[in-house]
Amino acid sequence: MIQAHLLHQISLFAPLSPETLEWLGQHTALHEYGKQEQVIGKNEPSTELLFLIKGRLLVMDVAQDGQEVGLHIIQPGDYFGELSAIDGLPRAASVRAMEPSVVGKLSRECFQQLMSMAPSVTRAMLDRFALVIRANNKRRVILSINNVQRRVAALLLSYSTPEAGGRKALVIRQLPTQHELAAMANTSRESVSRVLRSLMEQGLIVREGRALVIPDPSAMDRLIQNAQRGAEDSGK
Amino acid sequence: MIQAHLLHQISLFAPLSPETLEWLGQHTALHEYGKQEQVIGKNEPSTELLFLIKGRLLVMDVAQDGQEVGLHIIQPGDYFGELSAIDGLPRAASVRAMEPSVVGKLSRECFQQLMSMAPSVTRAMLDRFALVIRANNKRRVILSINNVQRRVAALLLSYSTPEAGGRKALVIRQLPTQHELAAMANTSRESVSRVLRSLMEQGLIVREGRALVIPDPSAMDRLIQNAQRGAEDSGK
The missing domain is CATH 2.60.120.10 (Jelly Rolls)
Known part of the structure; x- marks a missing residue:
């Protein structure tokens, strides 16, 4: 009752x-x-x-x-x-x-x-x-990508939404934890951590407090597209 | 109308x-x-x-x-x-x-x-x-298996139903095409063909006309379980 x-x-x-x-x-x-x-x-x-x-x-x-x-x-x-x-x-x-x-x-x-x-x-x-x-x-589409960096990149893109103010950047306001990202991308937390670091070094993602900004979504897209052609180049 | x-x-x-x-x-x-x-x-x-x-x-x-x-x-x-x-x-x-x-x-x-x-x-x-x-x-569980033979085996098991007559065997009455299996297991048709051949040689699956019989489901299970522990032993 x-x-x-x-x-x-x-x-x-x-x-x-x-x-x-x-x-x-x-x-x-x-x-x-x-x-x-x-x-x-x-x-x-x-x-x-x-x-x-x-x-x-x-x-x-x-x-x-x-x-x-x-x-x-x-x-x-x-x-x-x-x-x-x-x-x-x-x-x-x-x-x-x-x-x-x-x-x-x-x-x-x-x-x-x-x-x-x-x-x-x-x-x-x-x-x-x-x-x-x-x-x-x-x-399912994301999991069909055979390369962990590109798979995590596709996952991040899928979580992102347009940033306020009409800039072309996308933003993930509530970034899932690395454990959650790993579970979603079917990989280890260590791999997710490594990929996030690499994407940051390439300037493809930028940390802003709790949010993550993707300043150039088309550059992220190009990275992911390569994966779908290149396939098994680095496994998971 | x-x-x-x-x-x-x-x-x-x-x-x-x-x-x-x-x-x-x-x-x-x-x-x-x-x-x-x-x-x-x-x-x-x-x-x-x-x-x-x-x-x-x-x-x-x-x-x-x-x-x-x-x-x-x-x-x-x-x-x-x-x-x-x-x-x-x-x-x-x-x-x-x-x-x-x-x-x-x-x-x-x-x-x-x-x-x-x-x-x-x-x-x-x-x-x-x-x-x-x-x-x-x-x-999703099947796709999280990192080995193509075991992934296809898990897929076959998921399609199977108990055989009539109370035997412990399982049967897939309408076996999907190799193309369909490949799409479901996120691999190539060639890999599916190779895996089916190998599973037949091991006696884990038996062709009976349009149907496929799994004579010993627990042996299939053991094969799949190894994959989930062994992980990246042969890629996709």
Whole structure:
């Protein structure tokens, strides 16, 4: 049982009517997790829809060497676990609490009922899934590049957005950690570190505080294009 | 304008009421395509939902070397183009007619209206997207294997299903072409051909007509697991 004002803070539930929020509150359970505690385990058969009321969670994947790698952070107001809540299959990733956290859980049955009551929830699911599929497609193209420097360069380009002020430069405002970049580019953190250094020396990327600027995107493009022709010139 | 009995053959529309099919027929346009003609171009801004009434279509992606690679075949009764119809963004892949084909097109606006009228259509979209995301996840794990023989082995395993009769063997009833396997495993057709030969010589796979049998799945697993520990032992 959760109070409606808590549910209202979850982006997915914000458009719901007071009656639906009331119903939802009656069907939702609250769980508390300590720091480092596991919320979801990859391949686990649970199927609830989850949402974060308080705290911070880390979505983890298992890298090639068996090490867990943080993929992204779940902030209060976000929902997660929707894939299993839709298709009933085991969890696709692990989630762990980065700090003491409060998580709401809605059973798959109630979630399906909610979707039939609230088209905005279904719409949000479709939009989220489309976003995930687009991101996967982008990533697949990047992973098909056989050279780690050019692969990381393509990844950086994919994260960048036009800089304010109409300059041709692109900027990555929230640069992922080297661990995250390594997981996305399917390489080691050491390789990412080496590539970032090399790209900086070539003037292709410039650090500005927490942001990273790509002053000449077409030069980055040329670097990446060479890779797709040259192929196996330096492996991963 | 399409007659309801034609629409009824499309799996997505089969559960619809006669009234909804009637409405749908009034909002659908028929297009004919000659052999080799392009139905959709990757990155094109079109956003209709499409479905195949007659013929056969090939979904294509652009490989690393710029060559187009067939990814999968669309059969009569299938729908496609749903990603752009949901999110309004450009096409994620190209589609070409393999033989003279008849395609139905529903505008994005009508498709959205259809989803609000027919929950079964929305449900089918969610299920399709979940399937695509699961397949992408599986593929990402496979692509993270740094050795082409083990990567292709993992791909074959992912395509296989238990054989009838309770034997421990797995079988791939519809083996994809070597081109398709190459595109999925991010390698060349020549490498796929070489790996298949080698796996056959090792007795790990056995050809049986159009099907491929994996007589000892745990032996295949061991081969793949070694790769994930050994990592860069033979490149791609």
